[in-house]
Amino acid sequence: MSSTNQNHKLCMIPGPVEFHEDVLDAMSTLSTSHVSPAFIPIFGESIELLRKVVLTAKGQPFVVAGSGTLGWDMVASNLVEPNEDVLVLNSGYFGDSFTTCLETYGGKVTQVKAPIGDKPSLQEISEMLKTKFFKVITITHVDTSTGVLSDVKSIAQRVKEQSPNTLVIVDGVCSVGVEEIRMDEWGLDLVMTASQKALGVPPGLSIVIASERAIETFKKRKTPVKSYYASWANWLPIMNAYEARKGAYFATPPVQLIYALNTSLKQITSVPLEKRFEQHKKVSKFVKDAIEELGLKMLPKSRDIAANGMTAVYYPESLTAVDLLPKVASNNIVIAGGLLKTIASKYFRIGHMGISVTEPDRKHIQDTVSALKISLKDLGYSANL
Ligand SMILES: Cc1ncc(COP(=O)(O)O)c(C=O)c1O
Structure with a gap:
């Protein structure tokens, strides 16, 4: 092909x-059980390779059938409880949509919205962080509607100084695999992307990597997660099982897409x-x-x-x-x-x-x-x- x-x-x-020819070839893998001995290590290895792409040692990858949008649902439903404050840094269309998603699950969103072609300044972010405690701050690393690039490193640094308990969430759908992202070094709590952009895999995978702190925050929730499919309670055991090279089932994984992801991640991490x-x-x-x-x-x-x-x-x-x-x-x-x-x-x-x-x-x-x-x-x- x-x-x-x-x-x-x-x-x-x-x-x-x-898409690379080898990635497309991987998509035509013959029908394979999602718990077969052939597939389990492919999934397990893909989870491990994702850590290398965002430079994290212990972040927890989630690879789930869906598009990038599912990453927002994961953030909004697993990390934010109803009426908790969230700060959204908005540099275009995708900041608006992330806001709508967070509000859908009951998050109380405050936005720092930049004029078209610009991004929120560090000064504006600092001022906003002084007004109240935000459980989560979201940054659209690259807003694909405007092509504006945010300075994730500096923002994360500022949040650590001013509000160390705020979780730093990065929408990296248009940046993972393109722009520098050092999840551990910069202290990021979650990076999300999708298969169809710089990871070079056909559309259909939502990819989220959560820090240990984000997972702890999820585990300490006081209220139940208001989503079934996006709930980490359902997906965490599955990711852990595949990484331990055991099959497990919550909802059928897109086997051929994961073969394709594995092929692409091997190419990406070989350089x-x-x-x-x-x-x-x-x-x-x-x-x-x-x-x-x-x-x-x-x-x-x-x-x-x-x-x-x-x-x-x-x-x-x-x-x-x-x-x-x-x-x-x-x-x-x-x-x-x-x-x-x-x-x-x-x-x-x-x-x-x-x-x-x-x-x-x-x-x-x-x-x-x-x-x-x-x-x-x-x-x-x-x-x-
Ligand atoms: C920055 C950003 N966030 C989120 C999304 C949503 O991803 P998807 O269209 O795969 O649901 C996109 C899609 O282009 C995007 O560019």
Whole structure:
């Protein structure tokens, strides 16, 4: 099977990303019992490998069928009890959605909301932390709607200084496997992601890694968890069993996706993570330089707060999504439209994560930039072309 099949348009959106042939092959594993001796070590090893990706020794990975959104439900239902205060740092669409999820389970959310293209400042976060005790603070590491990158390390440090009992939760759906994340060193309590982004696995897995402190907090709850499927009471024994190389059942795991995850995690961890972070930075710079050379404006207000796995760009005034996206697709590249409701029709997004970045011989990035240039030119946009 090939991800570069002739009829395939390259999927250069901020997830799902392009998948490695070996990962796709792993998806076609013949039907296998989820408690078979063949599958148990694959699941167990995948749990172990996830720790390496977020640099934690004792964090507890959860790998559960679902999408990234299920990670929010896990946070909201396992770590927050009704009427407990939560601080959400909002740099776009995904901060809004995380808020809605937390409120669904009874969390009392206060937001620090940044203007479009910006992130909450350390000063604003500090001021808010002084107002009351927050059980949890959530950070969207990269808000995929705006391409804004938050400084997780500095925020975690500030929270440790001002409110050491607050749990630091990172939505890393668009950052795990791209941006530097040092779960133990930075004192993060939970990092969540999904299979379809930089982990390079088809959609369908929610991946959450919780610190020992987060697990303790869950165990000390006073009220029952208001979710059945997302409850760690159900999933913790399953994760522990597979890691101990024993089969167990709560709800059927997506066997083929876990084979695919195992293949991808082995590829990712076979190279030092630092190299991976650098590769993503380098490619991000290449794409952003090209965008600036074209005279186009990006959403993040400056380069130093722009994500390394995606680029969000305003259309030139003369063009819209209806013009540009189909034109780029006719050049065999799929890019994404805008997502942030108030300005969705005004910008587009390019994803640059995973094998498109780490395997430059595939020329995905060059092909994407060329397709963009050709499309803009065909549509009559002439600045710097
Ligand atoms: C930052 C962020 N958080 C959460 C999600 C939700 O993930 P999913 O769409 O897999 O449910 C996404 C999806 O793109 C995301 O980018």
